[in-house]
Amino acid sequence: MNDCRHILENLSATVMVLDSSLRLLSINPAGEMLFEVSARQILGQPITDLLPHNAALIQQLNEALRSGHPFTEHGLRASLADGRDITVDCAATPLAVGVTTEMLIELTPVDRLLRIAREEKMLDQHATSRALIRGLAHEIKNPLGGLRGAAQLLERKLPNNELAEYTRIIIREADRLRGLVDRMIGPNVPLNKRPTNIHQVFEHVRSLILAEIPEGISVRRDYDPSLPEFLGDSDQLIQAILNIARNAAQALDGKGAVWLRSRVERKFTIGQNRHRLTLRAEIEDNGPGVPDELKEHIFYPMITGRAEGTGLGLSIAQDIIHQHGGMIECVSRPLQTIFRIYLPMEVGNG
Ligand SMILES: Nc1ncnc2c1ncn2[C@@H]1O[C@H](COP(=O)(O)OP(=O)(O)OP(=O)(O)O)[C@@H](O)[C@H]1O
Ligand SMILES: [Mg+2]
Known part of the structure; x- marks a missing residue:
C-alpha cells in the first residue's frame, strides 16, 4: 500500500477517485497542482466544483457509473474554476466497491507535451x-x-x-x-548567480514601475510567502521582469492593474529537463491584450506594437530567463494578459 501511495504521489498524471454521486474521495499531488487547490480544501466536494461548465463530461461520468463501462477521451478541453482552459487525455474507470461504485479518473495534460x-x-x-x-x-x-x-x-x-x-x-x-x-x-555578461528571493526582485520592480506610471494604475502583489530562495542573478532578473511589467503598465494606458504573482510548481518540465521545484512568476495586467497579429512573434527582437517602441524589451527578458535555464510564455486576451516565467529552483535535480 505504501508503495502504491508513493507511486501515486509521484505520478505526473492527475489521479482522482469519486464516489457514486461524483464527490471527490481522493486526489494525488499532481491533481492538486493541476487544479491549484489543496486536497484538504476539496475532498468531499462535487467534481463540478473543480470542473464547472463541463456538462458533457459530467454526463459521460454519470453514464459510466450507471453502465459500469470505462471510457477514454483524448484531447478533452475542460475549463477550470479559475478560468483556465486545459487540454487533457481523460480515462475514467468505474470501480465496484462493495455495494456502491466509485470512479477512478486519470487526467494527463496534453498541453504540456x-x-x-x-x-x-x-x-x-x-x-x-x-x-x-x-x-x-x-x-x-x-x-x-x-x-x-x-x-x-x-x-x-x-x-x-x-x-x-x-x-x-x-x-x-x-x-x-x-x-x-x-x-x-543585450546584457552580454555572464550571470552572477546568488541565492535570490523572487519577492525582493518583484518589490524592486514594483518600486521602479510605481515611480514611472500614472496614478490610475495599481501594482498588486500576490505572493506565495513559503517560496524558498533559488540561485539567480537578481540584477538581470529585475531587468527581465521590469521589461515585462513596463509593457503591462504601458498597455494599460493610464488605467488598470498589474499583478505580480509567485507560485511554486512541482515536477515541472522545461525543455528536456524535469525539475523537482520550479518557480512560476507571473506578471498579469487587465489591459487590452496583445494584438492578435503580434501574438506569435512578441518575443522576437524588433517586434513592436508601439510607435515609440524598439521591440527589444521582451527579447531581452526572454534571453535572461533562458540563461537561467527557465522559460517564458504569454497568454493574452482582452482584459487579461499573463506573462509566465518558469525558473528551475534547484540545479541538477531531475
Ligand atoms: N502586457 C501587454 N499587453 C499588450 N501588449 C503587449 C504587452 N506586452 C507586450 N505587448 C506587445 O508586445 C510588443 C513587444 O514588446 P517589447 O517589450 O518587446 O517591445 P516594446 O515595448 O515595443 O519596445 P521596448 O520594450 O524595446 O521599448 C509591444 O510593443 C506590445 O505591442
Ligand atoms: Mg517593452
Missing part, C-alpha cells in the same frame, strides 16, 4: 535569430565608431559654426544607433 515541442522549436528559432542579430550588431558598431570620430574631426575643421549643426546631427544619431545596437546585443 504540445508546449514542450513548441517551446523547443521556439528556442531553436530564437537562438538563430539572436545569433544573427548579434553578428549584425557588431558589424554596425565598428563603422559607427569611425563615422562618429570622423564627424568630430570634421567639426573642428569647419569654417563656420552654422555647418556644425550637421556634424552634431551625425554624432547624435550615431550615439542613438550605438545605444540601440547595445540593447540589441
Whole structure:
C-alpha cells in the first residue's frame, strides 16, 4: 500500500477517485497542482466544483457509473474554476466497491507535451535569430565608431559654426544607433548567480514601475510567502521582469492593474529537463491584450506594437530567463494578459 501511495504521489498524471454521486474521495499531488487547490480544501466536494461548465463530461461520468463501462477521451478541453482552459487525455474507470461504485479518473495534460515541442522549436528559432542579430550588431558598431570620430574631426575643421549643426546631427544619431545596437546585443555578461528571493526582485520592480506610471494604475502583489530562495542573478532578473511589467503598465494606458504573482510548481518540465521545484512568476495586467497579429512573434527582437517602441524589451527578458535555464510564455486576451516565467529552483535535480 505504501508503495502504491508513493507511486501515486509521484505520478505526473492527475489521479482522482469519486464516489457514486461524483464527490471527490481522493486526489494525488499532481491533481492538486493541476487544479491549484489543496486536497484538504476539496475532498468531499462535487467534481463540478473543480470542473464547472463541463456538462458533457459530467454526463459521460454519470453514464459510466450507471453502465459500469470505462471510457477514454483524448484531447478533452475542460475549463477550470479559475478560468483556465486545459487540454487533457481523460480515462475514467468505474470501480465496484462493495455495494456502491466509485470512479477512478486519470487526467494527463496534453498541453504540456504540445508546449514542450513548441517551446523547443521556439528556442531553436530564437537562438538563430539572436545569433544573427548579434553578428549584425557588431558589424554596425565598428563603422559607427569611425563615422562618429570622423564627424568630430570634421567639426573642428569647419569654417563656420552654422555647418556644425550637421556634424552634431551625425554624432547624435550615431550615439542613438550605438545605444540601440547595445540593447540589441543585450546584457552580454555572464550571470552572477546568488541565492535570490523572487519577492525582493518583484518589490524592486514594483518600486521602479510605481515611480514611472500614472496614478490610475495599481501594482498588486500576490505572493506565495513559503517560496524558498533559488540561485539567480537578481540584477538581470529585475531587468527581465521590469521589461515585462513596463509593457503591462504601458498597455494599460493610464488605467488598470498589474499583478505580480509567485507560485511554486512541482515536477515541472522545461525543455528536456524535469525539475523537482520550479518557480512560476507571473506578471498579469487587465489591459487590452496583445494584438492578435503580434501574438506569435512578441518575443522576437524588433517586434513592436508601439510607435515609440524598439521591440527589444521582451527579447531581452526572454534571453535572461533562458540563461537561467527557465522559460517564458504569454497568454493574452482582452482584459487579461499573463506573462509566465518558469525558473528551475534547484540545479541538477531531475
Ligand atoms: N502586457 C501587454 N499587453 C499588450 N501588449 C503587449 C504587452 N506586452 C507586450 N505587448 C506587445 O508586445 C510588443 C513587444 O514588446 P517589447 O517589450 O518587446 O517591445 P516594446 O515595448 O515595443 O519596445 P521596448 O520594450 O524595446 O521599448 C509591444 O510593443 C506590445 O505591442
Ligand atoms: Mg517593452
